[in-house]
Amino acid sequence: MERIYILVSGPLAWIAWSVLILGSIYRLWQVFSLAKQKEQVLFSYISLKYALRSIINWSIPWNTTNMRLHPIFTGVAFLFHIGFFVILIFLSAHVIMIEEGFGLSWPTIPDALADVMAFLVVGACIFFGVRRIVRPEVAFVTDWTDFALLGLVAAPFLTGILAYHQWGDPLLMTILHMLSAEILLISIPFTRLVHMLFAPFTRGYIGSEFGMVRHVKDW
Amino acid sequence: MKERVWIKDEGIERGAEALTPERIERTINAVLGNETGARLMAYVETCVHCGLCSEACHFYLSRDKDPSYAPVGKVKQTIWPMLKHKGKVSVEFMKQATQIAQTECNLCRRCVQYCPFGIDIAYMMSLVRRIVHKLELTPLYIQDTAHSHSATLNQMWVKDDEWIDALHWQEDEIREEIPNARIPLEKEGADIMYSVIGPEPKFRTQLIYQAAVIMNVAGLNWTMPATPGWDNSDMAMFTGDSEIMARLKRAHFETAARLRVKKIVMGECGHAFRSVYDTGNRVLGWRMPPIPVIHALEFYWDLLNEGRIKVAKQIEEPVTFHDPCNVVRGRGLHEKAREVVRAFCKNLVEMHPNREHNLCCAAGGGVINCGPPFKNARVESNSAKAEQLKATGVKLCIAPCHNCHGGLDDIIHKYGLDMELKFLGEIIYECMEKPEA
Numbered sequence: 001m002e003r004i005y006i007l008v009s010g011p012l013a014w015i016a017w018s019v020l021i022l023g024s025i026y027r028l029w030q031v032f033s034l035a036k037q038k039e040q041v042l043f044s045y046i047s048l049k050y051a052l053r054s055i056i057n058w059s060i061p062w063n064t065t066n067m068r069l070h071p072i073f074t075g076v077a078f079l080f081h082i083g084f085f086v087i088l089i090f091l092s093a094h095v096i097m098i099e100e101g102f103g104l105s106w107p108t109i110p111d112a113l114a115d116v117m118a119f120l121v122v123g124a125c126i127f128f129g130v131r132r133i134v135r136p137e138v139a140f141v142t143d144w145t146d147f148a149l150l151g152l153v154a155a156p157f158l159t160g161i162l163a164y165h166q167w168g169d170p171l172l173m174t175i176l177h178m179l180s181a182e183i184l185l186i187s188i189p190f191t192r193l194v195h196m197l198f199a200p201f202t203r204g205y206i207g208s209e210f211g212m213v214r215h216v217k218d219w
Numbered sequence: 220m221k222e223r224v225w226i227k228d229e230g231i232e233r234g235a236e237a238l239t240p241e242r243i244e245r246t247i248n249a250v251l252g253n254e255t256g257a258r259l260m261a262y263v264e265t266c267v268h269c270g271l272c273s274e275a276c277h278f279y280l281s282r283d284k285d286p287s288y289a290p291v292g293k294v295k296q297t298i299w300p301m302l303k304h305k306g307k308v309s310v311e312f313m314k315q316a317t318q319i320a321q322t323e324c325n326l327c328r329r330c331v332q333y334c335p336f337g338i339d340i341a342y343m344m345s346l347v348r349r350i351v352h353k354l355e356l357t358p359l360y361i362q363d364t365a366h367s368h369s370a371t372l373n374q375m376w377v378k379d380d381e382w383i384d385a386l387h388w389q390e391d392e393i394r395e396e397i398p399n400a401r402i403p404l405e406k407e408g409a410d411i412m413y414s415v416i417g418p419e420p421k422f423r424t425q426l427i428y429q430a431a432v433i434m435n436v437a438g439l440n441w442t443m444p445a446t447p448g449w450d451n452s453d454m455a456m457f458t459g460d461s462e463i464m465a466r467l468k469r470a471h472f473e474t475a476a477r478l479r480v481k482k483i484v485m486g487e488c489g490h491a492f493r494s495v496y497d498t499g500n501r502v503l504g505w506r507m508p509p510i511p512v513i514h515a516l517e518f519y520w521d522l523l524n525e526g527r528i529k530v531a532k533q534i535e536e537p538v539t540f541h542d543p544c545n546v547v548r549g550r551g552l553h554e555k556a557r558e559v560v561r562a563f564c565k566n567l568v569e570m571h572p573n574r575e576h577n578l579c580c581a582a583g584g585g586v587i588n589c590g591p592p593f594k595n596a597r598v599e600s601n602s603a604k605a606e607q608l609k610a611t612g613v614k615l616c617i618a619p620c621h622n623c624h625g626g627l628d629d630i631i632h633k634y635g636l637d638m639e640l641k642f643l644g645e646i647i648y649e650c651m652e653k654p655e656a
Contacts, residue, residue: 034260045506069274203336
């Protein structure tokens with residue numbers, strides 16, 4: 001068991017982060033070189049001002065017409081995304097690991113808060129999954145990969161909760177937590193989780209088109 | 220929920236007879252491989268299948284929320300399988316994809332405003348249309364219109380002399396009302412070239428009359444061309460026929476350049492504006508139109524604010540205003556339009572939602588041009604608009620777009636609404652000061 005722990009917390013972590021970083025660079029390079037090669041014209045329609053206008057307006061909860069049409073979904077979606085990144089970056093256990101490994105440190109959030117947020121993230125995943133089943137317009141475009149992606153995202157949080165509360169074997173839970181997180185990191189560039197990388201560009205592009213060419217709001 | 224009927228159309232049927240699986244595969248891969256790039260890749264891979272675009276679509280809303288009419292549902296039934304199977308899809312699939320992309324989406328871009336990622340679903344539906352065009356599956360009626368564009372450079376098989384005759388005829392008519400009025404043809408160096416769509420000389424000549432009266436009263440230095448290139452409409456844009464689109468727009472811009480005008484003013488048409496202002500210029504390699512293009516709504520607003528036209532009387536009865544997608548989501552003219560409407564009408568009752576969140580008339584994007592086979596399905600697919608119109612309780616609707624007129628007219632009849640439709644130019648013509656008349 002200890003040897004597995006050393007494996008997942010050492011070499012596998014390095015591999016996962018490397019794949020994430022290199023994979024992300026590759027995906028961004030791929031999309032930009034494709035644009036440069038075949039759709040150069042896109043660049044001439046990009047306006048930083050209108051791209052940012054669009055990104056900012058879509059980053060404020062309940063700010064857009066569609067968010068107000070779906071107030072509960074919007075609330076859950078924002079909690080989910082905020083929870084995801086806040087826990088990833090500011091959880092004390094994560095920061096301590098970084099400090100021990102690299103000597104870098106930054107402020108952390110209280111563990112009790114992180115705990116609540118982790119439950120919220122898992123709850124949000126369940127909400128998204130149920131929505132995929134009960135809402136016909138979502139069910140129509142859902143296949144097993146959509147559930148797999150939700151599972152992929154929920155797993156590190158679920159195992160993180162188990163490890164933190166020492167439910168089940170702590171070492172096993174920690175191993176599962178690290179392993180599932182590593183699988184998630186590796187998946188980001190190569191699945192629809194890539195929206196993490198692409199969304200600012202699709203949003204920015206359409207914001208530019210709407211703002212600069214069409215003189216109209218895109219929210 | 221009323222089930223979707225797969226409609227028989229002669230163009231689709233005949234085209235399908237000539238298809239082979241190899242040709243479908245080759246064509247899909249040629250279009251997706253050669254004519255798309257980063258955008259399609261990012262759109263397809265970024266979409267998380269959340270379904271949040273659904274409520275943007277009037278087809279979805281009007282079809283009892285049938286998910287197969289939701290924007291992402293349409294992508295699922297067209298683009299996704301094409302990509303997944305690398306073009307290996309059946310003839311039947313292509314026939315259905317044709318109906319979906321060509322007759323069940325108005326390319327109104329409302330869903331683009333509802334997608335959290337700003338994914339341009341209208342772009343993907345246009346891509347399907349491009350494939351449909353290359354497979355010669357385009358519905359018969361709109362294909363005939365594209366043929367007319369190709370043969371005559373106008374939408375309605377108007378012959379060159381008929382066009383000039385129509386303008387002379389209207390000039391004669393106007394001179395009974397305003398003795399010295401002119402419709403100047405081929406006036407080089409005029410400030411404005413006024414361009415219209417094919418249906419105006421064909422069966423809505425009163426609109427040319429009214430526009431000419433406005434021009435004359437405003438004392439403008441304007442002209443209309445006597446050569447092909449006068450028509451700004453463009454159904455080729457909606458059949459995915461980029462080559463004919465490019466020929467049309469080149470003829471239009473070159474006519475304006477030949478006349479050395481400062482700007483092109485166009486009549487109250489939405490799709491033509493999209494073509495000249497947004498799409499046609501791009502296909503010719505112009506980032507923005509090479510000659511400024513002013514839609515009628517903006518033109519009226521300018522005239523009113525420059526004091527060139529004046530209000531003589533106001534419409535007393537309450538009116539409502541329909542926002543055409545292509546000049547509102549396509550150019551943000553909703554406030555200017557309202558200022559003009561309020562100047563000429565005492566009481567403007569809004570539809571909800573309105574402005575850039577308007578619901579489309581379901582005629583746009585070439586859907587009405589697919590003709591009689593699809594008419595019932597189209598009108599049934601816009602009960603949402605009928606409810607919106609009805610809720611205003613007014614009897615006069617101003618719709619500054621030809622396609623919207625066609626679409627709304629069908630809706631008004633089908634749903635038994637007691638409502639009259641007018642162009643904004645008609646209202647201005649009725650209500651403005653005409654000193655020489």
